[in-house]
Amino acid sequence: MKPKSLMTESSSKETLLNAAVLHWMHDLAAQGIVTTDSELNVVEWNHWMFDHTGKRRVEIIGRNLLELFPELTQRRLDRHYKWALEGKVSVLSQALHGYLLAMPAVSGKHGFTQMQQAVRVSPLSHEGRVIGTLTIIEDVTERVAREAELQAQIEERSRLLSSEKLARNEAERANRLKDEFLATISHELRNPLNAILGWAHMMRLGKLNEANMERAVETIYRNAKSQAQLVADLLDVSRIISGKLRLDVRTVDLISIVTAAIDSIRPAADAKSIRLQTMLDPAAGPISGDADRLQQIVWNLLTNAVKFTPKGGRIQVKLQRVDSHVEIVVSDSGVGISKEFLPHVFDRFRQADASTTRIHGGLGLGLSIVHQLVDLHGGTVAVQSEGEGKGATFTITLPFVGVISQKEAEAVHPTESAEILSFDGLPSLEGLKVLVVDDEADTGELIGEVLRECGSEVIITRSAAEALVALEHHKPDILISDLGMPDEDGYSLIEKIRALPSERGGNIPAAALTAYARAEDRMRVLRSGFQFHLPKPVDSAELVTVVASLAGRAYKS
Amino acid sequence: MKLTERQSDALSELINIAFARTGAALSELTGHRVLLNPPEVAVYRTKELRDALAKFVPGDVASIHQVFAGPVAGDALLLLNYAGAVQLTDLLTDEHEPSNFLDESAREVLTEVGNILLNACLGMFGNLLNVHVTFSVPRLHLETLDELLASITSNKTEIHYALVVYTAFQIRDSSVKGFLVIVLSVESLDRLIQEVDAWEAQSGR
Numbered sequence: 001m002k003p004k005s006l007m008t009e010s011s012s013k014e015t016l017l018n019a020a021v022l023h024w025m026h027d028l029a030a031q032g033i034v035t036t037d038s039e040l041n042v043v044e045w046n047h048w049m050f051d052h053t054g055k056r057r058v059e060i061i062g063r064n065l066l067e068l069f070p071e072l073t074q075r076r077l078d079r080h081y082k083w084a085l086e087g088k089v090s091v092l093s094q095a096l097h098g099y100l101l102a103m104p105a106v107s108g109k110h111g112f113t114q115m116q117q118a119v120r121v122s123p124l125s126h127e128g129r130v131i132g133t134l135t136i137i138e139d140v141t142e143r144v145a146r147e148a149e150l151q152a153q154i155e156e157r158s159r160l161l162s163s164e165k166l167a168r169n170e171a172e173r174a175n176r177l178k179d180e181f182l183a184t185i186s187h188e189l190r191n192p193l194n195a196i197l198g199w200a201h202m203m204r205l206g207k208l209n210e211a212n213m214e215r216a217v218e219t220i221y222r223n224a225k226s227q228a229q230l231v232a233d234l235l236d237v238s239r240i241i242s243g244k245l246r247l248d249v250r251t252v253d254l255i256s257i258v259t260a261a262i263d264s265i266r267p268a269a270d271a272k273s274i275r276l277q278t279m280l281d282p283a284a285g286p287i288s289g290d291a292d293r294l295q296q297i298v299w300n301l302l303t304n305a306v307k308f309t310p311k312g313g314r315i316q317v318k319l320q321r322v323d324s325h326v327e328i329v330v331s332d333s334g335v336g337i338s339k340e341f342l343p344h345v346f347d348r349f350r351q352a353d354a355s356t357t358r359i360h361g362g363l364g365l366g367l368s369i370v371h372q373l374v375d376l377h378g379g380t381v382a383v384q385s386e387g388e389g390k391g392a393t394f395t396i397t398l399p400f401v402g403v404i405s406q407k408e409a410e411a412v413h414p415t416e417s418a419e420i421l422s423f424d425g426l427p428s429l430e431g432l433k434v435l436v437v438d439d440e441a442d443t444g445e446l447i448g449e450v451l452r453e454c455g456s457e458v459i460i461t462r463s464a465a466e467a468l469v470a471l472e473h474h475k476p477d478i479l480i481s482d483l484g485m486p487d488e489d490g491y492s493l494i495e496k497i498r499a500l501p502s503e504r505g506g507n508i509p510a511a512a513l514t515a516y517a518r519a520e521d522r523m524r525v526l527r528s529g530f531q532f533h534l535p536k537p538v539d540s541a542e543l544v545t546v547v548a549s550l551a552g553r554a555y556k557s
Numbered sequence: 558m559k560l561t562e563r564q565s566d567a568l569s570e571l572i573n574i575a576f577a578r579t580g581a582a583l584s585e586l587t588g589h590r591v592l593l594n595p596p597e598v599a600v601y602r603t604k605e606l607r608d609a610l611a612k613f614v615p616g617d618v619a620s621i622h623q624v625f626a627g628p629v630a631g632d633a634l635l636l637l638n639y640a641g642a643v644q645l646t647d648l649l650t651d652e653h654e655p656s657n658f659l660d661e662s663a664r665e666v667l668t669e670v671g672n673i674l675l676n677a678c679l680g681m682f683g684n685l686l687n688v689h690v691t692f693s694v695p696r697l698h699l700e701t702l703d704e705l706l707a708s709i710t711s712n713k714t715e716i717h718y719a720l721v722v723y724t725a726f727q728i729r730d731s732s733v734k735g736f737l738v739i740v741l742s743v744e745s746l747d748r749l750i751q752e753v754d755a756w757e758a759q760s761g762r
Contacts, residue, residue: 076585088680089623089692091672093665095650096586118665125691128627140662147660154657 032137038130040065040081052103069101080121084133092119094140110145188230192223233365240372247290247376254287254326255280256443258319261298263484265306272311281320282442287398289377297373300366301330301394309334326400331393337385345383346371426541427548429456434547435476436460437467439485447480450540451547464488468496471505478550479510494529509550564750565598567757572596572722575677582673587649592727603710603717603740610702620698620705621671625679627690629745632709633679635671636736642667648728668697678737686752709740718746
């Protein structure tokens with residue numbers, strides 16, 4: 001037992017300390033402190049609370065907290081006091097409540113007008129009984145602002161990080177594709193080269209008999225040709241990539257372009273007994289574009305279709321007008337395209353899967369070129385396939401320009417107007433009789449119209465047989481013939497004509513309409529008895545000039 | 558000590574009532590529908606706790622810890638794994654960009670959520686036992702499970718049991734798993750189980 005005086009001393013010291021604590025809480029605490037009794041009448045309202053609310057102790061003490069601040073009840077925060085009276089402690093986070101009692105933010109620099117608060121509401125108990133509540137309010141405005149700033153920085157950094165990662169992945173992918181592409185190129189270029197070198201070596205050794213010699217030359221020629229095609233594709237791709245591909249845009253007739261492409265692919269299709277079906281809507285043309293490139297587009301699609309369609313298969317080419325655009329649809333009954341590869345069909349350097357390439361050969365650049373060229377024409381190309389073995393359908397959509405008169409054409413291309421020959425400036429074809437042979441009525445009519453415009457008389461026929469009859473009957477001065485025609489083509493026609501005596505038209509000057517103006521086509525055209533070749537689609541000025549110049553000379557065999 | 562199936566069912570049902578209240582409170586607070594999955598209840602000795610919880614909460618644990626005192630006394634904790642804690646606060650605060658860590662504000666939210674849940678459960682026990690229990694201010698800890706278990710068993714010499722309640726918060730098509738752990742003395746647990754038996758008998762089932 002301690003002496004009484006000591007006890008008094010220690011208890012008075014305790015009392016002093018308690019008073020000091022209360023004084024500290026009241027005047028110095030950096031938090032808001034509010035105490036109530038068990039009726040929620042305010043007992044303590046510290047200086048911090050006065051500082052931040054402007055409400056003085058005398059206005060507050062003894063009054064009911066929920067009556068003083070009805071918003072507590074409105075915001076359903078009164079329940080925390082109810083719970084406190086049941087002995088429970090409540091935490092009110094800033095993130096979920098913002099604040100307990102509205103007070104202006106100390107400084108506006110953090111973007112808050114209201115002070116952001118973190119609050120604890122606790123019961124005050126004595127001997128197991130709740131006798132009041134204690135509320136402690138902390139100003140967390142600055143902390144919240146700092147956290148938001150930090151969060152934004154982290155998000156920005158992670159965004160940068162992920163976009164950098166994305167870019168790196170993309171670069172790595174592109175690099176990988178390029179490697180694969182190079183591997184494919186060297187394989188594809190070496191394949192024909194092996195054959196060329198092998199057969200050339202045998203020829204040098206002089207050990208080939210005549211039959212094998214012929215075979216050697218044929219093989220070398222075929223392989224060199226296929227290599228030339230690969231190189232041409234590569235050059236196209238590199239031109240497209242470097243943006244050096246320029247389109248020679250004119251108003252062109254799609255029907256003749258599509259027909260020309262079909263003509264040039266027909267032998268390959270015939271060799272595989274592939275049926276070529278065409279449905280060409282005469283209302284589809286004209287469009288504005290580069291005739292050679294448009295033909296290349298169709299030719300690439302057709303080559304692709306022939307390559308991937310097995311023997312006895314079917315390829316359908318449809319040309320149709322749909323609203324304000326023209327559609328070229330090439331569908332085949334070939335190997336089809338897997339769902340996985342479908343989105344990558346047009347990717348440059350994204351070869352079809354290696355196994356297919358090995359079976360079918362080629363660089364797989366054709367479709368990428370198609371895509372780029374269609375793009376340059378302001379069109380779109382889409383592919384559909386039900387899956388492997390179920391064929392594929394390519395649909396090209398090109399903007400339709402409607403019929404443009406010469407005047408409008410000049411207005412559209414004012415810079416080119418000087419180069420466009422008006423009919424006035426063309427040589428007169430007065431007194432000339434021209435025989436036109438084309439199975440496509442539209443093309444025939446177009447040519448006829450141009451020639452009539454320049455004063456000539458025109459006879460239009462739809463086949464070689466009709467042409468031979470007309471030759472005898474009308475005695476024309478000039479012959480313009482298409483090469484690709486069903487039944488009998490232009491080569492056969494000119495051979496028959498050249499076999500005729502001159503009085504029956506055997507020496508008639510003739511020009512061929514060629515689809516694909518390749519050097520070997522030109523050679524064949526000239527060798528077979530034509531004097532000129534006119535690339536399809538026909539350019540009016542060129543046509544008239546050719547006819548005029550042909551009028552000056554007869555065929556001499 | 559093992560709970561009989563009936564006791565376990567009754568206790569689950571009681572806790573489920575508290576969970577429903579918690580879900581309602583959180584829904585109102587956040588403006589999102591918050592549900593707590595029906596609880597699964599088990600009793601372990603505290604020294605078995607580690608094995609019971611380890612596989613569900615590997616790595617760091619976020620715990621909201623409240624001590625309660627009175628005729629029934631002990632520790633109540635809400636346990637979440639760290640990623641779950643981050644996800645839960647993101648979901649509750651409409652954070653669109655997922656965070657990777659708990660900042661002070663997130664910790665506060667977590668503390669509030671734990672507080673609501675623990676208050677509801679302990680309040681329910683208090684009512685059931687008809688005793689007045691006082692609570693400490695909730696504290697959030699981030700530590701390993703071992704550190705956490707050491708801190709709640711260190712100063713207890715007598716045998717203690719832990720009532721482990723497994724649940725999951727369902728918010729906006731997401732699910733965050735968590736544990737409620739209530740550590741009780743043998744005496745307190747006995748008393749609780751007696752009252753649960755009585756409640757079950759009284760509710761005539």
